[in-house]
Amino acid sequence: MPKHIASGLKYLAAIELKKKGFNQQLIADELEIDRSTVSHYLNGRNLSWNSIDVAKTVTSMCPKDFLIMTQSLFKDTDKTRKIVSICKNNEFEAEVADSCIACGLCVDLCLMKAVSLNSLKAQIDSICCCGCLLCKEGCPTNSIKILEVKNDREYERG
Amino acid sequence: MIANTKEVKDKGFDIKRSAEEIRNLSFKDHVCIGCGICESTCPVEAIKVGNIGPIVRNEMDIPKLEIDEEKCVLCGMCSGICPVNALDFTIDNKSISDIDTYPKYIASAEIDDETCIHCQRCEVACPREAITIPRSLPERSKLVTGEIEVNEDTCIHCGICDEMCPTDAIDVNRIPGEESILINKDKCVYCLICKKSCPVNAIKAACRSCSYGEYDIDMSDAVTTGSSFIDDETCVKCGWCEEICPVDAAKVKKQFKGTLNIDQDKCTTCGTCIDVCPCDVLSFPESAGPATRVPNVGKEEQYCIHCGACERACPTDAIDVKITDVDYTPTKSKSWVDKFEALKNR
Numbered sequence: 001m002p003k004h005i006a007s008g009l010k011y012l013a014a015i016e017l018k019k020k021g022f023n024q025q026l027i028a029d030e031l032e033i034d035r036s037t038v039s040h041y042l043n044g045r046n047l048s049w050n051s052i053d054v055a056k057t058v059t060s061m062c063p064k065d066f067l068i069m070t071q072s073l074f075k076d077t078d079k080t081r082k083i084v085s086i087c088k089n090n091e092f093e094a095e096v097a098d099s100c101i102a103c104g105l106c107v108d109l110c111l112m113k114a115v116s117l118n119s120l121k122a123q124i125d126s127i128c129c130c131g132c133l134l135c136k137e138g139c140p141t142n143s144i145k146i147l148e149v150k151n152d153r154e155y156e157r158g
Numbered sequence: 159m160i161a162n163t164k165e166v167k168d169k170g171f172d173i174k175r176s177a178e179e180i181r182n183l184s185f186k187d188h189v190c191i192g193c194g195i196c197e198s199t200c201p202v203e204a205i206k207v208g209n210i211g212p213i214v215r216n217e218m219d220i221p222k223l224e225i226d227e228e229k230c231v232l233c234g235m236c237s238g239i240c241p242v243n244a245l246d247f248t249i250d251n252k253s254i255s256d257i258d259t260y261p262k263y264i265a266s267a268e269i270d271d272e273t274c275i276h277c278q279r280c281e282v283a284c285p286r287e288a289i290t291i292p293r294s295l296p297e298r299s300k301l302v303t304g305e306i307e308v309n310e311d312t313c314i315h316c317g318i319c320d321e322m323c324p325t326d327a328i329d330v331n332r333i334p335g336e337e338s339i340l341i342n343k344d345k346c347v348y349c350l351i352c353k354k355s356c357p358v359n360a361i362k363a364a365c366r367s368c369s370y371g372e373y374d375i376d377m378s379d380a381v382t383t384g385s386s387f388i389d390d391e392t393c394v395k396c397g398w399c400e401e402i403c404p405v406d407a408a409k410v411k412k413q414f415k416g417t418l419n420i421d422q423d424k425c426t427t428c429g430t431c432i433d434v435c436p437c438d439v440l441s442f443p444e445s446a447g448p449a450t451r452v453p454n455v456g457k458e459e460q461y462c463i464h465c466g467a468c469e470r471a472c473p474t475d476a477i478d479v480k481i482t483d484v485d486y487t488p489t490k491s492k493s494w495v496d497k498f499e500a501l502k503n504r
Contacts (some may be wrong), residue, residue, distance in 0.1 A: 098492035101201050103233035104249075106176035108160050119259050120491035138160075140202045140231045143492070 006054025006073045007047055013086040014041045031082065059087045063131035067111060081112055084130050091150035092131040095126030100143040106135035164227040169220070173227045181232040183225070189391055190222040190244035191436040193465035196236035197223070198504060199497050204229035205236060209432040211471040227277055235497055237375045238262060241393050241413060242436070261489040261498060263413035265395045269386035273407035276384035280399035280408055285438040285461075288393040293384030297344075298325075303366040303374035304348030309341050310362035319352035319361065328352060382468040392493060395460045396437035401467060414501070415483035416464030418457055424476035431468035431477060437461045464504060480504075 010031055017027045025041065025078040026034040039045065058069050066088070071080040094114075102120035109115075114128035115135055122144065124135070129146065165172045174180065180370075189317035192210030207223040225236075234254050237247030238261060247254050269280070285460035317336040320330040320363035323386040331338045348365035366374055386407075388399075399408035420441070432440045433457065466479040475500040483502045489495060 018310055100491070101231075101233040101235060101489060101493045103231040104181065105160070105231050107179075108175065120489060140233075156442065 001148070002073050004048060004051040005058065008051035008053075009058065009070060009073065009083050009087065011041045011047055012055050012059060012141055013083050014038055016072040016086050018042060033081070046120065059089065062098065063090065064133055067130055067132045067134075074155060077111055079101050084112065085128065089152045090131055090148050092129045093126045093147045093149050094129060095147065096122045096124065097141075097143040099141045100139075101141055104138060105138050105140065106144060108150050109138045110132045162227040162230060162232065169222075169274075171221070171225070171372045173225060173230055173232065175232045178390035179250050180248075180317050181234070182251075183230070183232055183234070183237060184246045184248075185221070185225065185258045186244050186246070186391070187221045189242055189275050190304065191242050191394065191465055192222045192434065192470070193241065193467040194470045195465070195501065195504075196240055196245060199235055199239045199498075199500070201233065201235060201493075202229050202231055204231075205269075207470075209325065209471075210434050210467060211473070214471075215430065224447060227397055232441050234260070235494065238494065239497055239501070241265075241463065244330050247302045259491075261486045261491075261494055264485040264487060265411055266390050267395050267399065267408070267410045269388060269399065270407045270409070271386055272382070275405055275407070276382050276386075276405065279402045279404065283398045284393075284394045285396060285398060286394055286436065286469065288389040289399060290387045290389075291384055292387070293382050295382050296380050298347065299344045300379040301375060303370060304346075304364055305366070306341055306343065306346055306348065306352075306361065306363040308341060309360045309362070310339070312358050313339050314358055314360070318335065318355050318357065322351050323436050324349065324351065349453045394436050394463055394465075396439075396463050398438065398461055400459060411485075412463060413485050414464040414481045416462075416479060416481040418459050418462045418464065418468075419478045419480075420453070420455050420457060421478070422453050422455070425474075426474055429455075430471050430473060431455060434467050434471040436465070436467065436496045437463055 008034060013031055014027050022030065024035055024038045025072060027040045058064055061069065066086050067080065070083050073076065074080050074083070100121045102117050104117055104121070106115045106122050107117060111134070112128045112130050114125045116123050131146055131148060133146055136146055160175065160177055161175050161458070167173070170185045192207060192214070194207045197205045197207045204226045205223060208220065210222060212218060213220060213222055234247035237245040237254060254261050276291050278291045281289045281291045292428065315330055315332050317330040317332050320328045323345055325345045327342045329340045329342070348363060348367065350363050351367060353363045374414045378459065395410050395478045397410040397412065397413050399412040427442070430443065434444065439457055439459065439462045441456050443452040445452055463481050465480050469477040470477045479502065484498050484501050486498050
């Protein structure tokens with residue numbers, strides 16, 4: 001089952017990449033899957049629609065759940081990072097306060113490799129940031145603010 | 159999940175986090191002076207400094223401080239702010255004292271080898287035994303000149319000269335049948351005691367040092383040579399070496415300026431501060447004579463590094479140490495600057 005959902009996520013990622021103009025070979029390279037599999041995905045074959053539904057649910061969960069769920073499905077940080085960065089629906093901006101002590105916990109916590117230290121202060125790359133807030137939750141001095149600046153999620157807001 | 163590991167070594171320990179980079183904090187108990195600066199600086203209250211008074215006085219077998227590895231976030235602030243480098247913080251095995259972005263104290267202790275005369279005054283005075291002055295003395299035989307000779311026919315091998323010789327230069331064998339007398343000219347200083355004490359006038363000796371010393375002796379042979387070594391690990395930059403050096407070869411730059419005040423009325427002369435002070439600043443003054451009064455505890459503030467260890471250890475709050483100036487390299491991080499500046503409000 002988890003495998004099917006993982007495939008569902010890859011399918012969604014393939015569709016996203018297609019929208020961005022990637023050809024089948026590039027998509028295959030990017031997702032580290034066979035080109036024939038990509039072809040199947042894009043032609044709507046070889047995958048249960050139910051898995052894709054579940055995968056869609058996963059991508060539309062809150063960013064932290066989306067990230068952690070993906071990580072537990074793939075058990076591979078590099079693959080997780082790829083899927084999340086392709087399928088994420090929102091954009092974030094981070095603010096780091098002067099109270100940052102440069103302990104680097106955020107750097108270690110960030111699965112997206114969005115955080116680095118610069119002149120004894122955390123610096124968060126908003127392109128990589130998935131908005132999971134793991135860094136903010138782990139920050140010992142409460143110095144991080146993550147702001148959602150764009151939301152493209154498909155579900156209706158209540 | 160990310161977790162710290164702790165490895166205890168004797169009374170010291172290492173706390174480590176290995177993820178994107180390897181962060182390691184090493185505590186060296188033998189270097190720690192128990193000032194408590196790390197404790198008040200730690201942003202996550204992970205450090206607990208023990209009661210230094212009893213630990214130092216009773217030579218207790220417990221570390222001077224503990225760090226809760228569950229709380230520690232390995233930011234390295236305690237290491238940066240420790241005035242004696244008892245806490246060493248490394249990132250990927252590089253000490254933050256070698257990483258420019260981290261602020262560090264501007265403090266140093268140096269001995270100029272050109273000026274140093276190797277008298278070892280600093281080595282003896284250093285309260286932390288951080289200084290070693292290895293030296294080689296001139297050869298004694300090159301600093302004296304004279305002549306000495308024994309008339310073996312006259313000598314009765316009584317051994318008086320052997321016993322009298324202040325430099326052990328004479329060796330007399332008194333065993334019947336094996337009698338001999340040997341004079342070691344490398345040791346002889348031509349003091350003529352042997353000649354004067356010989357009961358049979360068998361020794362002829364003359365000292366030329368006064369009359370021909372200028373011609374016979376090369377004064378460059380009289381120079382003591384050597385080198386100097388300050389152990390950066392234990393040196394606390396207290397300034398004893400600079401004060402005591404007779405030729406101004408030692409130079410010390412301290413990281414703090416400040417004041418040290420003792421409320422003599424509150425002092426109960428328990429002596430804890432004297433035992434705790436890493437710089438031998440404090441002492442019980444000697445009485446100047448009958449019917450005179452001396453302070454309970456005396457201070458030589460020129461040696462004080464204003465670390466505050468005595469204030470922290472004093473059981474009656476009789477000591478007040480204030481830091482008025484902190485000299486450290488610039489950093490862009492406001493939180494680190496704030497911590498260094500906060501030392502003035504301890």
